[in-house]
Amino acid sequence: MHPPSGSKWLACGLALLATVAGAALALRAWAVQPRREAELGGLRLRLERAVWLHEPTDHGDTATLPALPGAPAPGQRRLAVEFTVFNPRSVPLEFSSGEVRLTESSRGTEWRPSMGGATPLTVRPSELLSVTVGFDVPRTPAPLRLEWVRDTERAFLLSTRRPKSLGEGPPGWPRRVEDLPPGNASAGSALFHERLACTSCHGNPAEPRGVRLGPHLGNFARVGATRVVGMSVAQYAYESLLDPGAFIASECAGQATCARPTSNMPLYGETLSPQEMADLISYLVNLRAKE
Template structure:
């Protein structure tokens, strides 16, 4: 009897695992982007989704007047073209509010901006084109276009908001505070090891030691805070690592003036956000650590 009970328990656990696995599979499938979905009788198809360009995307740095209906400054617009079809034999209602753009942070979402009808009655066998737009502020979050009717939901698109020309290199936040917390020891290992920063800047622990190309960094915590007005030493270090030619230091090897463009590598192309944070933490603590 004990052996029989053990077998029944094993079978029960296997059945439970199968059911749970099936449920998880269905849930995972439900959040995968599908360009076409049918919810509560209506069928919706995503025909086209385009992030609209800004004038500054093409090198125009002039401040342009805001046009009626244009996104607010700092926002990018996602234009979405859809078709709604009613395969049933009774009229069905559809509202643009059923669509939303959500971010990976819980509670972050954007509804379609006004600019046309927001509610439709779709007659049997009728096919309607619908154009919507979403105005999104700066965010590094992955975005999903979701359609919800009652308790049913479908994900139609996964995308990311393109960065404006004024927001810095793609893939990097604008402010250093948006990076993960940095580790001084890990930054030191990068500086003295893999990145070989001492080859150009010398050893920060030996201010009078030999330098080859770049400025000395032994007193960077103090000097870096004075480089650019209004920028903290951490923000200055961050922007210099992303774009070394943005500010040319006044003094390089042998007390000679530094010349541009900078020959320092573009570390935004080789470092992870965590490595960037670690290196900055090391630089802004040099006066204490070295």
């Protein structure tokens, strides 16, 4: 038996409503995604670089160093942000670096630049200005949003987290890689190539000239041991997986081989078990380029 015509119209209507609702959700999801470029109030802004700066004691220095003028206060970490502002209009427009803000939406906290000045700049027609600002952020585990606020408009530029300082320690994680369980390189290889899909950014370790967004890892066993003086390759891998933005490899600091100067790696300390972390590190520290 065929359903009556009224049922057909009802089914079609429900299907149409579901399609419209799905499209609305997709548009909403797109709207909350970070965009590295935006245009507000007649000006165009492009985020060029955002890096959390190291502290003197980040990697085990025991000497107590004096605070330099303009340095972050004890317990704070500085996010250095570089961006360009362009005026496509035919008239001069005002811009203030205070329009760029760092927010912690869960608590409603908002930080203005602690360095870089808030004096308005006049951007002449067709002029491109390079601006650098810094945000000094106290301890917080919450996600942070870098936003451009101009008049009543907002643009979401970047999502980040404040790195841990020495002694804070990632929740639930030991400070030393030696305190993890023994790792299995084969299990780590499966994580790297399959579940975590690390090759989508770093490429295949066996193919140095392959297409990639991040640094090539085929020679990680050798290069990783040279990144931070006095730090083993295993400890470097461990800290990089827990806090990908703390150290940006030189080949990803503006060189042509990497697409972006900031890290887009997930925070693996939130998704991996201690055993999986140990397995992945075991795989990485045994990677050696074929010569």
